[in-house]
Amino acid sequence: MRFTWFHRLGSPPYVYGLARRLTPWFAWPAAGLILYGLWGGLVTAPPDYQQGDGFRIIYVHAPSAWMSLMVYTTLALAAAVGLIWRIKVAHAAAASCAAIGASFTVAALVTGSLWGRPMWGTYWQWDPRLTSELVLFFLYLGYMGLRAGIEDTQRADRASALLAVVGVVNVPIIHYSVTWWNSLHQAPSVMALQKPTLAVAMLVPLLVMLLGFTLFFAAVFLVRLRAEILVRERASSWIAEVVEP
Amino acid sequence: MSVRLVQPAVAVPALNEYAAAGAPVGALEAAALALRRDLKLAFRKPAQLVQPLAFFALVTMLFPLAISPELAQLRQVAPGALWAAALLASLLAFEFLFRDDALDGTLEQYVLSGQSLTALLFAKTLAHWLLTGVPLACMTPFAALSLGAPTSALPGISAAVVLGSITLSLIGSIGAGITLGIKRSSALLSLLTLPLSLPVLIFGARATQLAIAGGALVAPLELLAALAVLGVTLAPLAAAAAVRISLE
Numbered sequence: 001m002r003f004t005w006f007h008r009l010g011s012p013p014y015v016y017g018l019a020r021r022l023t024p025w026f027a028w029p030a031a032g033l034i035l036y037g038l039w040g041g042l043v044t045a046p047p048d049y050q051q052g053d054g055f056r057i058i059y060v061h062a063p064s065a066w067m068s069l070m071v072y073t074t075l076a077l078a079a080a081v082g083l084i085w086r087i088k089v090a091h092a093a094a095a096s097c098a099a100i101g102a103s104f105t106v107a108a109l110v111t112g113s114l115w116g117r118p119m120w121g122t123y124w125q126w127d128p129r130l131t132s133e134l135v136l137f138f139l140y141l142g143y144m145g146l147r148a149g150i151e152d153t154q155r156a157d158r159a160s161a162l163l164a165v166v167g168v169v170n171v172p173i174i175h176y177s178v179t180w181w182n183s184l185h186q187a188p189s190v191m192a193l194q195k196p197t198l199a200v201a202m203l204v205p206l207l208v209m210l211l212g213f214t215l216f217f218a219a220v221f222l223v224r225l226r227a228e229i230l231v232r233e234r235a236s237s238w239i240a241e242v243v244e245p
Numbered sequence: 246m247s248v249r250l251v252q253p254a255v256a257v258p259a260l261n262e263y264a265a266a267g268a269p270v271g272a273l274e275a276a277a278l279a280l281r282r283d284l285k286l287a288f289r290k291p292a293q294l295v296q297p298l299a300f301f302a303l304v305t306m307l308f309p310l311a312i313s314p315e316l317a318q319l320r321q322v323a324p325g326a327l328w329a330a331a332l333l334a335s336l337l338a339f340e341f342l343f344r345d346d347a348l349d350g351t352l353e354q355y356v357l358s359g360q361s362l363t364a365l366l367f368a369k370t371l372a373h374w375l376l377t378g379v380p381l382a383c384m385t386p387f388a389a390l391s392l393g394a395p396t397s398a399l400p401g402i403s404a405a406v407v408l409g410s411i412t413l414s415l416i417g418s419i420g421a422g423i424t425l426g427i428k429r430s431s432a433l434l435s436l437l438t439l440p441l442s443l444p445v446l447i448f449g450a451r452a453t454q455l456a457i458a459g460g461a462l463v464a465p466l467e468l469l470a471a472l473a474v475l476g477v478t479l480a481p482l483a484a485a486a487a488v489r490i491s492l493e
Contacts (some may be wrong), residue, residue, distance in 0.1 A: 173472075173475075
């Protein structure tokens with residue numbers, strides 16, 4: 001068994017070309033799926049018997065919240081690979097994840113609070129999931145702040161990678177302690193809207209949106225990865241071959 | 246890595262003597278020497294020891310002034326006030342954790358010494374905890390009294406602060422290690438360490454609350470102890486990796 005295909009993933013020019021070729025394969029399906037999911041979620045799906053049309057924000061909120069966690073995991077995984085095997089491309093991948101993940105986190109927070117207004121009667125509730133999401137946002141901010149604070153790219157890569165690994169160990173601890181805290185302090189009446197089992201007509205668009213958001217992330221990630229590689233390899237000669245003056 | 250020819254403030258004399266004598270120094274022995282050196286150095290600059298404590302007292306004082314002087318009302322916010330103040334005070338102290346040793350080259354000598362950096366940094370963190378966490382735990386009862394906590398609650402509150410501050414010091418050692426090479430890093434340091442400190446805050450404040458209410462506070466204390474054990478196990482490794490990266 002030969003792992004040449006794997007080893008080539010460590011080469012910036014190869015990954016740059018690969019990312020360029022792969023981007024449309026993710027971008028177009030993502031656009032299609034998101035449009036289909038929006039149509040299904042906003043038009044076809046029946047209104048909720050309790051929440052009316054208000055529940056429809058779930059079609060953006062849930063995928064964003066899901067992506068915010070998935071992107072952090074991807075970031076930490078790429079960072080760990082970069083830290084352990086000292087692969088430059090892995091560090092570039094981790095760095096290009098951060099801003100996308102932070103944006104998904106903001107999207108999840110904003111849609112969550114907009115949903116809370118009609119459902120809870122308030123824009124912000126110290127609900128465990130919203131609170132953990134907010135903490136996740138600060139973890140992203142810390143990661144980006146650390147990268148911005150260190151001039152030397154290599155050192156920034158390794159320090160931020162370590163931070164991401166420490167963060168990923170802490171995310172479950174933080175999540176469970178916040179859940180524990182919340183179950184002590186908060187009357188369950190606020191959560192009167194128990195999560196119902198979704199009807200198929202509501203569930204299918206949600207799954208489609210999840211897949212669409214994942215592919216959308218992949219497409220944006222590949223574009224950002226190319227930009228990140230270009231910046232890092234600006235002194236290399238192969239840049240002249242791929243970028244037209 | 247470049248070896249700078251800067252004489253450390255207190256050259257790790259004992260380590261050198263051992264090395265000169267040709268006797269190998271064990272990791273524990275080296276860690277004990279580093280601990281003793283840090284304590285000795287800290288007591289030469291008492292002002293740095295007192296500052297976080299004064300800061301803690303000041304922050305505690307803000308709450309009666311901002312909320313109300315009525316003890317009944319203060320008693321309700323006391324757990325939050327005490328832990329917010331303790332968190333901020335230990336945050337303030339994180340900055341001193343490695344900075345001086347990084348500036349005068351001692352940390353580089355540690356890295357080059359061939360000793361386990363994990364053990365040496367754990368000793369430094371332990372010294373930091375003895376110098377900030379323990380005094381903080383001694384001081385919290387007085388602050389708690391001033392916020393209307395009953396005398397019976399004081400042992401529980403102190404125990405919570407002792408356990409919680411171990412984890413805080415360990416989290417601080419990772420944060421301080423990662424931000425070592427960054428100038429004006431204090432805002433970044435708090436951005437990195439505060440989210441990681443939330444579990445300590447939650448369980449610590451819960452234990453304090455139960456202590457004031459006279460309830461059984463074993464569960465949150467055990468959780469604080471569990472966090473401390475987890476921290477002792479993993480944080481020194483991360484701190485050593487962080488310091489290595491920062492000194493690269």
